[in-house]
Amino acid sequence: MTRALTETIDRVLDGVNAISAPGPGVTRPSYDPLESRAHAVIAEEAGRLGLTVERDAALNLFARLPGRDRRAPALYVGSHLDSVPQGGRYDGPAGVAGAMALAAALIERDTPPPVDLVVTVTRAEESVWFPASYIGSRAATGRLRAEDLAVCRADTGRTLADHMRAEGGDPDAVLRGPGRTPATFLEPHIEQGPVLVEADEPFALVTAIRGxxxxxxxxxxxxxxxxxxxxxxxxxxxxxxxxxxxxxxxxxxxxxxxxxxxxxxxxxxxxxxxxxxxxxxxxxxxxxxxxxxxxxxxxxxxxxxxxxxxxxxxxxxxxxxxxxxxxxxxVPTPLSADLTDRLHAAFGRQGRAVRRMLSGGGHDAAAFAQAGWTAGMLFIRNQNGSHNPDEAMDRADLAEAIDALAAGLVEACAP
Amino acid sequence: MTRALTETIDRVLDGVNAISAPGPGVTRPSYDPLESRAHAVIAEEAGRLGLTVERDAALNLFARLPGRDRRAPALYVGSHLDSVPQGGRYDGPAGVAGAMALAAALIERDTPPPVDLVVTVTRAEESVWFPASYIGSRAATGRLRAEDLAVCRADTGRTLADHMRAEGGDPDAVLRGPGRTPATFLEPHIEQGPVLVEADEPFALVTAIRGxxxxxxxxxxxxxxxxxxxxxxxxxxxxxxxxxxxxxxxxxxxxxxxxxxxxxxxxxxxxxxxxxxxxxxxxxxxxxxxxxxxxxxxxxxxxxxxxxxxxxxxxxxxxxxxxxxxxxxxVPTPLSADLTDRLHAAFGRQGRAVRRMLSGGGHDAAAFAQAGWTAGMLFIRNQNGSHNPDEAMDRADLAEAIDALAAGLVEACAP
Known part of the structure; x- marks a missing residue:
């Protein structure tokens, strides 16, 4: 395991979790200045690694590391940085930190990924703020609708369009845009239940997401x-x-x-x-x-x-x-069986018998899958469930999963 | 029925219910300036009738009309003026208005009561504010304890002793005082359930109070x-x-x-x-x-x-x-069977078959009974229950009950 990998995980998680509204645990509302500040932490980290940073009209962030095949569909890896009120430090940030750590590890080893690797930070995944699911990832895939922009945030009463504009986004452009070209999206995320803790396994592959x-x-x-x-x-x-x-x-x-x-x-x-x-x-x-x-x-x-x-x-x-x-x-959403099988095989050749399991909670990967992307997820072992201040992922588990992913990347994701 | 009777009922109810915190219905917290202002309305009304007004150390109000036998135990009649949050206009005030109307009717007819009639306005009957029952009436009967004075009001967090002092009372004197000499206490009060409405009867006698x-x-x-x-x-x-x-x-x-x-x-x-x-x-x-x-x-x-x-x-x-x-x-408390029987007989001789019933809610009459007083209650028919903004007593029902009481007073209450 490279030092860049573990150090990046630490730096991203510490940087992001320093940003929260007061109160127990972590509170970073969707399309809030606090969420924007957390995104800025990622932009800064990407700059340090020399990645090209881009934001779409909905303010999703994409940081690109060129791959060997620049014309093949890219591999997007990431998650979100908003949280529920009084949530924890890992639901969302773990996947973003893992994605950035994957890029840092590849750079440190000087082995470019088989295709472009795009560290992805979505917006507004937690639908507790706005009564709509997967806002950022649906915007990124051209599937957000005008009526979604009219929903109001639970605490402020202001519309999604208002909040998006206030953070610098362009809701009209979101509706006009066709969305990104379908590619592959892989989301590392803490498990929100006790399955991996009870089984004593550091990570798993997700086969489908509950509706x-x-x-x-x-x-x-x-x-x-x-x-x-x-x-x-x-x-x-x-x-x-x-x-x-x-x-x-x-x-x-x-x-x-x-x-x-x-x-x-x-x-x-x-x-x-x-x-x-x-x-x-x-x-x-x-x-x-x-x-x-x-x-x-x-x-x-x-x-x-x-x-x-x-x-x-x-x-x-x-x-x-x-x-x-x-x-x-x-909607209940199956993830890509092909991607999951390839990752499972790659992990298997590393001597890892990685469990396949269902995701109880909803995730951005569902929105990408629904938009026709090849989507997959890695669950990282986590104590005490999620959506509470006591989320307790061991960072070593995340590092182990990302290290295994880095080692299996060509096998799993080559075009 | 005398004009003084109905006019007094109207004036007391209108005057008291003009005093409330903002919001739906009536909110007059216990030992609050709003409760004190409501007591002042009664003091003014008593002054108009020439009654002698006295307040005890707990700020219960007593307005006395001399009776024919000044040495016999007095007849106290009344109720309370505090309300639950967003309560109604009659739970408490009906009994106070009825007591004052009884005095006014006797004065108008120039027929002194058989014994002193003491219009009684207790404090802090609604235990939703302070977690203690019958605060004012227990103070009046010498049964309030030091630990009661230490309980805190639910909304302000300040102690009963503080609130009592702020309104001009003397909590130390309350603890020292032996309380008033036991006499007779009769409380007219709206029924808080639907029994009299369903039976189509204007008023009833209460035999016992639930604990x-x-x-x-x-x-x-x-x-x-x-x-x-x-x-x-x-x-x-x-x-x-x-x-x-x-x-x-x-x-x-x-x-x-x-x-x-x-x-x-x-x-x-x-x-x-x-x-x-x-x-x-x-x-x-x-x-x-x-x-x-x-x-x-x-x-x-x-x-x-x-x-x-x-x-x-x-x-x-x-x-x-x-x-x-x-x-x-x-504690569940039986009321005076003797007083209830005498009133029942007096009403019967007026051609009224007055129902005897249980009180579901707690009332000051229970505290007087527990202190060894001869205590009774009259329930007045009321729509929509109590402790809500829709309490709907017909003032004519209260007037009819008080008129019947005035006519039966000698029979029921002569020493």
Missing amino acids: GLRYRTARIAGTWAHSGGAPRHSRADVVFALADVITAMDRHWAAILAEGHDLAVTVGRVDAAGPEHAFAKVPGALSFCIDLRSNDTAVLDRADAVLRNEIAAVEAARGVTFDLGAPSRS | GLRYRTARIAGTWAHSGGAPRHSRADVVFALADVITAMDRHWAAILAEGHDLAVTVGRVDAAGPEHAFAKVPGALSFCIDLRSNDTAVLDRADAVLRNEIAAVEAARGVTFDLGAPSRS
């Missing part, structure tokens, strides 16, 4: 009442109603898994904590969100139907009214 | 995780855990009612809506409160034990940890 169906602004309306004065039969209690729906969905979730399908059900936010809520009042209103994920669109549709059935039953039983609000969706 | 067991600051700790990355078996999801406990308590509640016991279970506030909560995160922390009410201490204790059992089961099943925090309690 999601989310209701981010669901509400329940019931009847406010005095907690001592309202008899049980007269109540329309929204907290009890939500509890009914959650326990019912929990049973369906277990049953669908038992049939061998893939599904995750999460209610990440419940707000029955406004100024009108008090211990002595039967709650008459609340808001919540629900997130369904699966590798199978049919399972998502089935879970959605089950949810609506359970809601109808609870509405009838409790006299409350649910309003799920507008759904947002991302 | 309560509340956990106001309960918390659950679990594990934050990525909603797509964390497999079902690895999760410690606090929202699912709370849903389990709520649906279990709902079943127990139905079963306990089916056995013929009295119980109400309310989870009035659930806060899984902090900056760290997001749709893409398995929630790892939340806070909530739970309110158990019954007319039977044994049922409260049983519900508490059931709650703790269910929590232990959910903790074991889901790998989360509950911390219920400190409980606060109020």
